[in-house]
Amino acid sequence: MTGAAANDRAGTVGTGDAAAAVADLLVATGIPVDRARISARAIVLADVWGIASHGILRMPSYLQRIEAGGINVGARLRDVRRAGAVVAFDGEAGLGHWQVWHAVDVAVQLARTQGVAVAAIGNSSHCGALGVYAARIRAAGAAGMVLSNGPAAIPAPEGGQPLLSTSPVAGTAAPLGHGPVVDMALGAITRGQIARHARAGEPLEAGRAFDARGEPTTDPVAALAGMIAPIGGPKGFALGYLFEALTGLVGPGLSLDVIDPFSVEHGAQAQRVSHLVLVLRPDAVDLDGDAVSRLERLRAATTASGGRVPGGERRLALEGTVQLEESLRAELVAWARRVGARTAERLLHGP
C-alpha cells in the first residue's frame, strides 16, 4: 500500500498533466507510447470519477511490478483463438489497461457484423476500474459487460477459505451513446475501506467481513487478515461464482492463482488476471426499433422518482483536476527520477 495517510496534504493537478505524467512514467519503463497513453487515460479517469482506489494511487504498485518483471512491458496482445464472434488473446503478462481498452475495440468491431461479440484476455494484469471500459462500450452506442478476476478474497457461505475475487463487474446499455456505466464489485466492503476503519480504530458494520478462520467479524484488524463477505450473502456468492467460472474459462488462472498486485514479494510473478469483454449491438435485439425511447423513459422514471442512473454522468473526457495526496506525489516523483521520466518529474514536482 502507498502511504496515503490521513494527515497528508492534498495537491490539485490538472487531469491533462496527470495523464501526461502517468504516460511518461510508463513510457520510461519501456511501454510503447500509444499503450502508455491509453493506460494513463484509463488510470486518471478512475480519479476523475472519484474511484481514486483504482487510479493514480495504483501507479507505484504497477511500477514496482514492472521493475520486478511481473508486468511485461514488451507484451503483445496475441490472438490465440478466433471463432466467428469471439477472439481470445494471450496478454503475455502485459499491463491490463491498454489490453482491455483494445479488447473493447475488437469486440465493438466484431459486434458490428455479428450483433454480439466476446473478446477475452488471459495472462493479463490489473486493469483499474472496469467502468472505464464499459464507458467505451457506451461511447460506441453499444451494450455489454466486462468481467475480471483477481486475488481470492471472498469465501463460500460456511466456507473458511477465500475462493472468489471481489468479483468486479461493469456494464452498460446505451443505444444512443448515453446511459448507465455500472461499475461495482460483489464484495460488501473493500480492503481499502477496511484499512481506513483500522486506522481510525472504528468497527466495521456487521456482515461485511470475516476473520482468517472464516468467522464473521466487525474488527477491521482481524478482517484485514481475513476475508470479504459478498453482498446478499449466498446470492452474492452465487453470482460471484458465475463470474469466476466465466473468467476461469479463459485461463491460465483462477482467482485462486492470481497474484496480489500490491505484493512486493511476488512482484516478479505474472499476475495471471483474466478479462472478459462482451459487446452487444442494441439494434440487433431491438424488436420494434424503439430501444432508445425505452431507455430514455427508464432514465426519466429513475430521475423523477428521486434516484440516479448508475454512472450516468461518467464521461471519457479528461476534464478538470484530480487530487493527489502529498505522499503519493512524492512517491511518483521518486519513481520519475528512478526511471528517468523527465516530463513526469516536471509535471509532478509542483511549485
Place this chain on the structure above:
Amino acid sequence: MTGAAANDRAGTVGTGDAAAAVADLLVATGIPVDRARISARAIVLADVWGIASHGILRMPSYLQRIEAGGINVGARLRDVRRAGAVVAFDGEAGLGHWQVWHAVDVAVQLARTQGVAVAAIGNSSHCGALGVYAARIRAAGAAGMVLSNGPAAIPAPEGGQPLLSTSPVAGTAAPLGHGPVVDMALGAITRGQIARHARAGEPLEAGRAFDARGEPTTDPVAALAGMIAPIGGPKGFALGYLFEALTGLVGPGLSLDVIDPFSVEHGAQAQRVSHLVLVLRPDAVDLDGDAVSRLERLRAATTASGGRVPGGERRLALEGTVQLEESLRAELVAWARRVGARTAERLLHGP
C-alpha cells in the same frame, strides 16, 4: 395467489405424473402438445429443485391468463431480426417456458459456429425459474446467462417508486456439462417470503423492504403494499439497472410496463416480458485448453473449504416426487374439469 395456507395437507405426486398433468392442462387450453410438454417439464423442475414458488403453484395463474386471453396459446416464436450471432424473436404473448427453452437451443446452435450467441425474446410471458434454462446451457457443455424482466418492484436508492423487476439472473459455465446453475434475483426478499411473514405476524429483517412511500420497513403488511430492497443497496440497484437496460433493449416493454402475472384484473393483457439468453462456447475463450481442469479445481476448492457449488446438484431429469398442497391440487382438478383435461383430472384426483 393460490390458497397454499399453512394448514394444508401436502400430497406426494410422482414428477412424471405431475408433468403429464401440467402438460395435459396446457394442451387442453390449446397449446400445441410439444410446447406444452416442454413447458410442463420446466414448471415441474422448479418444484423438483425446491423452488415451488416458480413451479406448479403458478399453474392457476397461467390458466387464468390463458382463459382471459393474456397468454396467447397460438403464439409462434417469430424471428424478427437476425444478425450473425443474434436472433430476436417476437413471442406473440406466448407462455414463456417453451419460448425460452427454444431460445436456448437456438443460441447453443448459433454459438457452435460463432463462439457466442444471443437469443432475445420480446413480448413473452413469465417463464418460471431461469435456472432451468441455465441448466440446459450446462447440459450443452456451454456457458451463458439468462435474464428476464418482470413487474417493477425495486426502487432506486432514495427513490420512492418501483423501477426495476426483482432482476432475476441465471447462468452457468460448464465445459464438460457439469458446473454451477446459478439462479437468483437481486431482490433482498421475495413477495412470497414477505407474505409468509405477514401470515405469521413476524417482522421482516431490516433492510429487506420499503413501504409504499419508499421508507424502509420491517412491517410485512406495509411491505406487501410497498417495494423490495435490492441486495447490497446501491450495488444491487446498479446491477439491476444494467439487467433492466439490457432486457429493455429488446422491448416492447420495460419492467415498468410488465403486467403482474397474478393480476386477475389485467389477465387479458399480454404481460410483455422480455428474455435475453446468452451462450458462450467455452473452448472459444479457453486459451490453453485447460478450462475443464480449472473449473474442476474451483469446484474441489469450494467443497474442500466447506462450501457448495451453487446449483451444482440441479439436474434436468424429472426424478422422484413433488409435494402438492391440497388446496393447489383441488384448484388444479377444478381447472382440469373446466378445460376438459381428462388425464390431468385422473392424475391429480388422488385416491
